[in-house]
Amino acid sequence: MNILAVAVVLAIAGTAGAQVFTKQNALPAPKLESLQLTEKVSQYGITWTFDRPVRAGRFVTGDWYVVGPARVVAISPEPKDGRNGSCLNPKAIEKAGFDDRIPYGRYDPSLCLCPPISLQVGDSLVSSISHAEMPPPKPFLWRQGDGQRSPVRTVAVLTCVAEPVPPDAFRPAWCGHTSKIHLARNLRRDILPKLSREGIPFVCHQGRRDEPFTPADVARWFQRPWIDVAMDEFTAPVENMPVYGREVVRAVGLGSLLLCLDLTAEEKEPILIGLVQVGIDLFGIAGQGSQPTPWNALGGHGNGRKWPILFAGILLGDEEMQAPQKKYPYLRFSEDTQTMFGPSWTGAKVVWAGHVGKDGHPRYPDWGAYEHLPPSEWKGNTGENYRRCCTSNAWVGEALACRMLHAEKLWNHDAFFAYVDRWMTEDDTEAVAKIKEARGWDYSVAWGRQGSVWDPFVQAMWKRFRNNLPPAPDGHTDPKDTETWR
Numbered sequence: 001m002n003i004l005a006v007a008v009v010l011a012i013a014g015t016a017g018a019q020v021f022t023k024q025n026a027l028p029a030p031k032l033e034s035l036q037l038t039e040k041v042s043q044y045g046i047t048w049t050f051d052r053p054v055r056a057g058r059f060v061t062g063d064w065y066v067v068g069p070a071r072v073v074a075i076s077p078e079p080k081d082g083r084n085g086s087c088l089n090p091k092a093i094e095k096a097g098f099d100d101r102i103p104y105g106r107y108d109p110s111l112c113l114c115p116p117i118s119l120q121v122g123d124s125l126v127s128s129i130s131h132a133e134m135p136p137p138k139p140f141l142w143r144q145g146d147g148q149r150s151p152v153r154t155v156a157v158l159t160c161v162a163e164p165v166p167p168d169a170f171r172p173a174w175c176g177h178t179s180k181i182h183l184a185r186n187l188r189r190d191i192l193p194k195l196s197r198e199g200i201p202f203v204c205h206q207g208r209r210d211e212p213f214t215p216a217d218v219a220r221w222f223q224r225p226w227i228d229v230a231m232d233e234f235t236a237p238v239e240n241m242p243v244y245g246r247e248v249v250r251a252v253g254l255g256s257l258l259l260c261l262d263l264t265a266e267e268k269e270p271i272l273i274g275l276v277q278v279g280i281d282l283f284g285i286a287g288q289g290s291q292p293t294p295w296n297a298l299g300g301h302g303n304g305r306k307w308p309i310l311f312a313g314i315l316l317g318d319e320e321m322q323a324p325q326k327k328y329p330y331l332r333f334s335e336d337t338q339t340m341f342g343p344s345w346t347g348a349k350v351v352w353a354g355h356v357g358k359d360g361h362p363r364y365p366d367w368g369a370y371e372h373l374p375p376s377e378w379k380g381n382t383g384e385n386y387r388r389c390c391t392s393n394a395w396v397g398e399a400l401a402c403r404m405l406h407a408e409k410l411w412n413h414d415a416f417f418a419y420v421d422r423w424m425t426e427d428d429t430e431a432v433a434k435i436k437e438a439r440g441w442d443y444s445v446a447w448g449r450q451g452s453v454w455d456p457f458v459q460a461m462w463k464r465f466r467n468n469l470p471p472a473p474d475g476h477t478d479p480k481d482t483e484t485w486r
Contacts, residue, residue: 018266021060021168026185029164030057032067041066043156044224044239046127049074051116057164059171060184061277063225068160072117075127083130085112088119089177090126092228092285092294096235098128101151106234119160124174126227128155128237139238140221141247142207143454154239157225170277173284174225182280184273187315192268193404193470197261200464204254204455213457215267218258221251222274226281228294232301245295245334246390249304250454252278253397256311257461260404260470272315279312283321286328295333297357300390302334307398310410322410335395339419344371346431350418350485352387375438384441388448392423397458400465406472422485423450424462 035055040047041064048064055067077084082100090111096102097111119125131137131153157174168184203210224240233243242248255275259268282305285294295302306324313321325331337357344351351371354360360368366380378384399420402411411417428450432443446452453459466481 018269020189020265020269021184023185026168026183027166029166029169032164035067035164041158044154045077045129046154046156047074047076048072048125048127048158049076055164059159059165060168060273061171062223063157063159063171065159065161065165065171066119067163068119068121068123070119070160072119072125072158073115075115077129079112079114079127082107082109084128085130086114086117086125086127087111088113088117088126089124090174090227090229091176091288092230094230096152096227096229098155098235099130099151101130101134102234103149104232104234106230106232119158121160121162122172122177122179123160124172124177125158125160126155126174126225127158129153131238136238138207139236139247140242141204141250143205143247149234150236150238150243152227152235152237155225155227155237170273170280171225173281173287174227175229175281175284176288178284178287182276182316182318184276186317187272187276188317189265189268189272189315191314191405193260194262195260195404195465195470197263200261200460201456203457204250210456215258215263215271218251218255219270219274222255222271222278226278228282228285228305232298244300244390245303246300246394246454249300249307249335249394249398250458252304252308252311253395253399253401254455254457256307256401257397257404257458260401275308276312276315279308279310279321283309283312283324286324286331295331297332297334297337297353297355299355299386300334300394302337303391303394304398306333306335306411307402310402310407311405314405314407314410323412325412334391335398335416336413338391339413339415340369341415341418342369342372345374346371346426346428348422348426348485350415350422352383352392352419355383355386375435375441378439381439381441384435384443388443392420392450393447393452393454395420396424396453396462397455400458400462403469403478404465406469406474406476418484421466421481421483424453424466425482426450426485 035057037053039053040049041056051071051073054070079085085098087097095108100107131151170182172178204213226241236243242251295305309324320327338353340353341350354369355367358369366382370378370383
């Protein structure tokens with residue numbers, strides 16, 4: 001076997017081998033004849049069988065590609081009786097064809113394809129395995145009391161390309177029909193800080209308790225494709241990704257903070273590759289334009305999608321991904337819609353803007369802005385409930401990671417960072433008492449108090465680094481966390 005073929009075999013092992021591709025060691029695309037000639041390929045329990053032998057390879061993520069055109073004549077497990085569905089070039093249209101138990105009208109049988117399926121260059125075939133029984137097992141980072149309503153267990157993506165790609169190629173976005181290829185050799189790993197992890201507890205909240213985690217555990221959260229075709233969690237593959245937006249933003253915050261520590265290259269690389277791929281896929285969704293606001297505010301549902309796009313853009317040096325709302329002006333992100341500058345009844349100058357943002361909802365009077373009013377004038381407490389349970393205490397990790405990379409200008413919504421500072425430093429003891437006195441609503445539970453964070457790792461990172469950030473390239477000094485919101 002020649003040297004190039006050996007390198008391709010090593011790369012096909014996926015990110016588990018933690019191979020770090022750089023401009024110095026990356027190899028060109030293999031020749032077509034050096035790719036595996038096969039009648040079937042398998043991943044995550046899903047097997048695609050072709051009508052003839054095809055040339056197949058893997059992206060740096062481990063996902064398969066075939067040099068097309070190709071024709072899939074069988075998929076295992078078989079799509080049958082409303083289970084194990086496959087979709088071709090799915091779009092974020094709030095519907096999917098994976099499983100007929102997807103609730104609230106989100107299942108569309110017309111989107112489910114059965115073999116034979118013809119693949120043209122640029123196509124992405126997204127195939128699934130359904131849960132045998134409902135309710136399914138708990139997803140990543142689940143909390144006690146959380147429901148789980150997605151019947152989709154896992155998915156894998158098969159991409160059809162025109163020619164072999166280099167071993168360090170990221171998979172193009174599965175959403176829609178795209179052919180843009182990014183290379184891991186171009187990742188700007190040098191801009192990631194190498195802060196000391198000494199004394200930082202590698203602990204996150206899982207289920208009923210805080211649990212230790214390893215970098216490998218976090219890499220697993222990003223290993224498989226995140227299929228984000230609907231705003232709610234009803235179609236999310238449970239073995240691939242966190243399903244509720246609160247846990248999505250916890251995962252991306254925790255993962256990107258880990259990448260700012262002095263982990264080894266072997267520990268960092270699988271997390272980095274996975275998180276960048278998530279950003280590429282989310283940017284692909286953003287570009288579909290079929291749903292103007294796929295991640296707009298609705299409690300915690302839309303959280304955590306903006307930062308992976310920006311992060312991938314920063315690390316890849318992709319200016320379009322660094323400014324997604326310039327490229328796609330219709331985009332809205334929940335963290336921005338739910339934060340704004342303005343006077344709060346507590347005396348702060350930045351507020352949580354409401355369950356669906358400041359303009360509210362015509363049918364639900366307590367879904368809009370309310371923090372400018374005293375509690376006695378609130379029209380309900382939906383906003384305050386979600387401010388305390390599902391947004392603020394989950395945003396802390398991504399806000400800190402963005403500050404560590406000095407990417408606030410790219411984020412381009414200062415109110416978000418000021419609000420997170422307020423959440424972490426404003427003493428709400430008096431406010432909690434006044435709310436209870438005025439309305440009877442008790443927000444004294446520890447996990448819902450200002451200053452609380454779901455994950456002890458993130459809490460410790462904030463305490464150590466928020467006011468001790470890595471030096472900015474332009475030499476500017478960030479304001480302290482007690483200064484931005486007063």
